[in-house]
Amino acid sequence: MDPQSIQTSLVLILDFGSQYTHLITRRIRSLSVFSLCISGTSPLKSITDLNPRVIILSGGPHSVHAPNAPCFPDGFIEYVESKGVFVLGICYGLQLIVERLGGSVRVGEKQEYGRMEIEVERACGLFGGSKKVGDKQVVWMSHGDEAVKLPDGFEVVARSQQGTVAAVTHSPEGMETLRYFLFDICGVTAGWKMEDVLDEEIKVIQGKVGPEDHVICALSGGVDSTVAATLVHKAIGDRLHCVFVDNGLLRYKERERVMETFERDLHLPVTCVDATEQFLSKLKGVVDPEMKRKIIGKEFICIFDDFAQHLERDLGKIAVYLVQGTLYPDVIESCPPPGSGRTHSHTIKSHHNVGGLPKDMKLKLIEPLKLLFKDECEFWVMLLKEMPWRSSVRSCNIFQVDEIFIQSIKDAGIYDSIWQAFAVFLPIRSVGVQGDQRTHSHVVALRAVTSQDGMTADWYNFEHKFLDDVARKICNSVRGVNRVVQDITSKPPSTIEWE
Numbered sequence: 001m002d003p004q005s006i007q008t009s010l011v012l013i014l015d016f017g018s019q020y021t022h023l024i025t026r027r028i029r030s031l032s033v034f035s036l037c038i039s040g041t042s043p044l045k046s047i048t049d050l051n052p053r054v055i056i057l058s059g060g061p062h063s064v065h066a067p068n069a070p071c072f073p074d075g076f077i078e079y080v081e082s083k084g085v086f087v088l089g090i091c092y093g094l095q096l097i098v099e100r101l102g103g104s105v106r107v108g109e110k111q112e113y114g115r116m117e118i119e120v121e122r123a124c125g126l127f128g129g130s131k132k133v134g135d136k137q138v139v140w141m142s143h144g145d146e147a148v149k150l151p152d153g154f155e156v157v158a159r160s161q162q163g164t165v166a167a168v169t170h171s172p173e174g175m176e177t178l179r180y181f182l183f184d185i186c187g188v189t190a191g192w193k194m195e196d197v198l199d200e201e202i203k204v205i206q207g208k209v210g211p212e213d214h215v216i217c218a219l220s221g222g223v224d225s226t227v228a229a230t231l232v233h234k235a236i237g238d239r240l241h242c243v244f245v246d247n248g249l250l251r252y253k254e255r256e257r258v259m260e261t262f263e264r265d266l267h268l269p270v271t272c273v274d275a276t277e278q279f280l281s282k283l284k285g286v287v288d289p290e291m292k293r294k295i296i297g298k299e300f301i302c303i304f305d306d307f308a309q310h311l312e313r314d315l316g317k318i319a320v321y322l323v324q325g326t327l328y329p330d331v332i333e334s335c336p337p338p339g340s341g342r343t344h345s346h347t348i349k350s351h352h353n354v355g356g357l358p359k360d361m362k363l364k365l366i367e368p369l370k371l372l373f374k375d376e377c378e379f380w381v382m383l384l385k386e387m388p389w390r391s392s393v394r395s396c397n398i399f400q401v402d403e404i405f406i407q408s409i410k411d412a413g414i415y416d417s418i419w420q421a422f423a424v425f426l427p428i429r430s431v432g433v434q435g436d437q438r439t440h441s442h443v444v445a446l447r448a449v450t451s452q453d454g455m456t457a458d459w460y461n462f463e464h465k466f467l468d469d470v471a472r473k474i475c476n477s478v479r480g481v482n483r484v485v486q487d488i489t490s491k492p493p494s495t496i497e498w499e
């Protein structure tokens with residue numbers, strides 16, 4: 001993937017720290033247009049060397065008025081003007097343009113998070129002729145500042161409900177907006193393919209792993225680590241050793257099911273390590289979710305280190321690398337990893353496989369999906385013919401409740417319409433009445449979402465009868481539960497998982 005060869009259509013994203021910056025990069029790639037993302041404060045030369053046709057200034061958690069608010073480099077405006085580079089500003093990016101070109105931005109009276117509507121004020125190319133004045137468009141928002149005065153020469157094309165100027169503030173996750181912008185306004189040409197990335201990745205792995213090196217794969221039974229294992233196996237064959245860890249936090253009968261599926265369909269030897277005691281004893285009494293993630297990350301690595309020692313001691317095989325099914329959202333939401341060069345984004349949660357990794361890890365990481373979003377990974381499932389299964393509803397734990405919930409989803413024939421579903425144990429008790437007796441039992445929450453890539457998600461709107469049946473089944477068959485609630489928040493403002 002050589003940026004120089006596709007320069008004419010390169011779309012460059014300047015990252016100011018938004019959790020969605022890489023989603024935009026991803027969306028553009030899915031339009032068969034090559035896009036790259038670099039830090040918003042990169043020197044001008046890094047931008048001009050790439051000679052982009054389009055530059056998108058991302059959103060970010062800062063306010064343009066904050067001390068040390070990140071900004072594009074000096075000479076940026078002159079460069080884009082002189083070269084005729086098309087520029088789109090999103091949220092912070094838009095506010096930066098407004099502020100730097102003589103308009104004004106202030107803290108909005110109300111903040112806007114999640115699904116909102118904007119109203120078109122001027123039909124323009126961004127709507128591709130599909131919208132007229134007064135029409136509405138659903139957008140995803142996550143911001144607090146608003147542009148109150150535009151610089152000379154700028155016009156408002158749409159406004160959000162709170163009155164925020166939404167020239168291009170509305171999130172361009174909407175494929176249509178991006179498509180119109182890139183193809184109709186900027187005249188970009190398509191021609192880049194995901195298939196090429198898969199072949200390149202196999203070559204990268206072959207070049208990285210020495211001829212005598214062995215590799216351990218952390219295989220969870222989920223789609224991502226299975227794709228990663230399959231890919232690495234294609235690259236290095238039987239020098240790959242897969243390990244599935246029972247950490248005591250799995251779903252009801254998950255260990256048996258996962259091992260059976262691996263054996264039946266994956267055709268790769270998988271070792272199951274029972275580490276229930278090790279994990280549960282370390283997690284006992286820990287409440288803070290960040291702390292839990294770090295403990296889980298550390299314990300996983302201890303187990304893989306032990307397994308590496310076993311390979312060396314008992315089989316004379318030296319394991320140098322650890323494969324994980326890390327996806328880009330895990331990276332984006334974790335602490336910016338060392339060496340990533342990302343400095344502006346805030347930690348949403350430290351995923352155990354990224355921000356939760358111990359600093360003194362001996363095994364080096366191979367993460368073939370690290371720059372991919374969920375739907376890109378699923379696209380690879382179709383390309384990797386030996387992959388046994390397509391995407392499935394994934395989950396957390398709390399065993400029996402979770403089992404009833406997921407089985408009910410399957411029975412209702414809606415399993416494939418849901419992106420992720422699980423039950424959440426809430427650490428509170430509430431009063432109830434069961435069999436004429438007062439109870440003081442636990443509350444469980446049901447979470448089910450639809451999503452394309454995990455970066456934004458909407459809650460799944462079950463039929464009332466379904467919810468009624470599931471709640472009844474759970475309370476009747478799971479001891480200690482007397483209340484069932486459903487999580488009906490989108491992402492943002494919440495996340496998909498609870499911790």
Ligand SMILES: Nc1ncnc2c1ncn2[C@@H]1O[C@H](COP(=O)(O)OP(=O)(O)OP(=O)(O)O)[C@@H](O)[C@H]1O
Pocket residue numbers: 217218219220221222223224225226243244245246247323324325326353394
């Ligand atoms: N029980 C496990 N045994 C071995 N490795 C695991 C296990 N759970 C997680 N991992 C490793 O950590 C990575 C991230 O874990 P996460 O909890 O996000 O997995 P998941 O979403 O359930 O599964 P996947 O990432 O495989 O789709 C996995 O891709 C895998 O490499």
